[in-house]
Amino acid sequence: MATSGTNLEHARAHNRRVVIEAIRLNGELTRAEIARLTSLTPQTVSNIATELEQAGIVSSHLPRRFGGRGQPATPLTLNPDSAYSIGIHLDHQTLLVVLVDLTGKVRFRRLIKVQKPEPESTLQLIVQTLQEMRQNVKIDWRKMLGVGIVMPGPFGVEGISSQGPTTLHGWDNVDVVARLSAETGWPVTLENDATVAAIGERFHGVAKQLTSFVYLYIGTGLGAGLFTEGRIYTGHAHNAGEVGHMVVQPGGRACYCGNHGCLERYLSLQAAYEGCGLDPNTAMPEDLLGVKQEIFERWLDSAIEPAFQAINIMECVFDPQSVIIGGMMPQPLVERLIARLTPLYSSVRSRYPTTARLRIGMTGTDTAALGAAALPIFDEFNPQYEVLLK
Ligand SMILES: [Zn+2]
Known part of the structure; x- marks a missing residue:
């Protein structure tokens, strides 16, 4: 107590x-x-x-x-130079490392291509990159608040976590936080990509003035970041918002989790690659920009009803001011998705239509890394604050 x-x-x-x-x-x-x-x-x-x-x-x-x-x-x-933080985003094909100052300005950025990243070699690569950064970036390193790292969720869920194309293989029993904090000496926070994108949006983006919102993050899979009354909601086992595996089409497409008709089988980069005839193992988000308009629209035909349902469920459960859609899908394509999402199902949220029910969030490769860099700043229990305030 x-x-x-x-x-x-x-x-x-x-x-x-x-x-x-x-x-x-x-x-x-x-x-x-x-x-x-x-x-x-x-x-x-x-x-x-x-x-x-x-x-x-x-x-x-x-x-x-x-x-x-x-x-x-x-x-x-x-004072921008009074504190710094590092954001790391690891996904299936890329490792992105950024260093930001207290005002959110990027002071270092490195994007490295990886292919199905394995724990050992990837952790080594991260430590190496941080060492290079430390040698080359001229700041007062005593003012480093820590490292935020983001990886696709869910974490530690039997049968979902390390199977299937939308989660990272082999990472389930790796204590990323302990390994990286031992190597760097800094506090390390691990989060899933959707939660981190929501935090980034609250710090730098369209959610600056919102206290309750849902962020639908289109990554390789699909997740939701949840903000209620100014705080992130992460759930009992840190997996709140794993909406990709909500069944929205009973008896629908088979999902690797064992269910049929999961949301992310319709709405995710993975689903978009498949629907547009790209190889899901090698395609990058930008490749979707090269797809013929009618082919992309045909994929949207299959994604749109599941998307309507997802927004309806999110609104009914959380009563958010807005549902924000963003993530790794290129912005023009998220815009086309949002253009098709009208009219929304009526819900508790239709009663106060003064703010936009649906907004476009930050998109593109840096979204999650910038959000990750906000984690050490956002963490009010970060012990480094006590060091700075001495
Ligand atoms: Zn599933």
Whole structure:
């Protein structure tokens, strides 16, 4: 059972992240603006701001004056060089490593082609790449918050995890987090691609102002990242949002999980490759751009009803402000998918149509890696914060 002391410590760390996030989203804020946006008391905001300023994480600027009345207000901004993080995205064909500063700006990026990556050689490749980065990027490495790594889920589910084309083979019993943190000395966080893309969208993308949303991530398979009231929802065994294996067409296409009619057999890169006559073992997302329009539209014919159902289920279960669709499928093709997704089934969500029910998210190769880089920043329990705040 938690003691009140840990609750207080938790609240402090949580409030600190909320303040950092508010400044990041808005670029620059005064203490009063932060208090208004976060519903924290002015005293709490003031204490946190002082702590962050002393640690060099935020900087004060010349006061703004409002018509000469009252106290001048001092705007705060994040100091980009006060903290860094690394994002790693491993998929079936690519390994992408990025380093970002606290404001999300990319300071290093390396894309490496891999083919059905095996654990041992791939972990070595990652460590090697990080060593090269450390030698070549001139930053204060003591300010590294940690590494976020993203791999396709689900994790540790008998019969789903290491079989079939949409998950990585041989990784089930590899403790990626322990291995990489031992090699690097940094905190390491592992997440699935859909959750990470949702976090990235909240930090850098169209979900900046949303507190509850569902992110449908079209990767090799299909997953959903879930945000409820400003927090990610990961479920009991960290596999919430593995919607690719929801049965949407009973008796439909056979899935390697043993069911028939799973959603990702219709809506995923894998399904698109198959539907467009590409070899699913070697095709890359960009290859779909070279497919004739009518062939792609014919694939959409088979994907669209499962997509309608998936959105309907997500809306009914989570009552999100928006369902965001994005991932590794090239943007023009996601746009064509979204153009066909109208009218949506009516649901609880049709009652307040003021914001877009369906939005296009970030797409393309960097989405998951940037989201992964947000993980160490997003983790309010990251021990590196205590190091920075000393
Ligand atoms: Zn399945």
